[in-house]
Amino acid sequence: MFFHKTPGIVRWLYPQLTWHIPSENAQTIYLTFDDGPIPGLTDFILDTLDQFDAKATFFCVGENLRKHAYIAESAINRGHTLANHTYNHLNGWKTDFEKYIENVKRCQDELDGLGQRAKILRPPYGKISRKQISALNKEYHIVMWNVLSGDYSMKINPERCLKQTIKATGNGSIVLFHDNLKAQANVKYALPAFIKHFHELGYQFKSICMN
Template sequence: MFYLVKTPWWLKRLYPGLVWQMPWEEKKVYLSFDDGPHPEITPFILGQLKKYGARATFFCIGKNVNEYPQTYRQILMEGHRVGNHTQNHLNGWKVADDRYMANVREAAQYIDSDLFRPPYGRIGALQSRLLRGAPFNYRIVMWDVLSGDFDLSLNAEQCARNVTRHAGPGSIVVFHDSEKAYDRLKGALPLVLEYFAGKGFRFDAIH
């Protein structure tokens, strides 16, 4: 499986209308969690974040919000932000634009947010332009660092190292709130929180 742990500068330059990282004047890291909510994994994540007074951003799938509304409400009640991650985790490169937009619109019935992250990071040029314009007016959030927790060939320590070696002030980091990633997430997230807290970083939600 090939993917870039650290998003290169030239890719950010190619797509300047997307959010790749936050301002780095302060020592803040921006943790994000894709694909939830999940009735067991999301509460684990929230518990870990609470230990460090950390705020984060959860890019939620509409059908999961519909299925687990109480878990979704818990995310919000504990002070975190949410974003739209489509209704059914669609790959924007593989579906027609009108179907993609309808799927985002369906998810928006359950997810009240001006943030959007395309599943797999794959979004077409027209899709991006439409989502950033009226009536959607989304900020499309990508990332600076991938933990790799979705990669079955890695272990938790390797995922944590992906983050601690490559993230810095302003970095947007991706973890996954999913069963596929959980074996790696549950070991990696505590290590990442401990490491950056020890370096004097704070953890904030994307705004």
């Protein structure tokens, strides 16, 4: 079970994390993609974004960055932001503190090597302990989401994925899709239609840039 719209109580419990980015001057959506880069699907996402001159943030698994650096470089060259999703996609609730911190650093080393030195982190599964938050907040902007597409779920079809994601999204939303194979069918259907819908309403799609 998951919520397409992140419950307010969750955001209230973790106010030190970034859940949305309100904008007063323009209608803006922040598309994010977790788990890549991977051949095929990430390329499809990049091509789709290009069609609408949309920018996004890719929360990359360090191991995938190492294996598919050429896709990461393509994303950078197209004006997107790459960010940290740990090196091995670790669940913070199930991982030793020191091991988790080191795994984040290892992913950041891959990002630094690609020239992506902004330290933006999203914990895999959204699971991170308060101790981990306290340590990492000193160096990283920890960015969550307030709209979850649910594209990875086998219990949701592409049409429902699109409908519910549109319904949950508004100005300043941080919207989470995935560039992993579990999500492929839903992403290929829902993402182009989602962007087209909001593009026609006058929304901009920007990458996350935190100083």
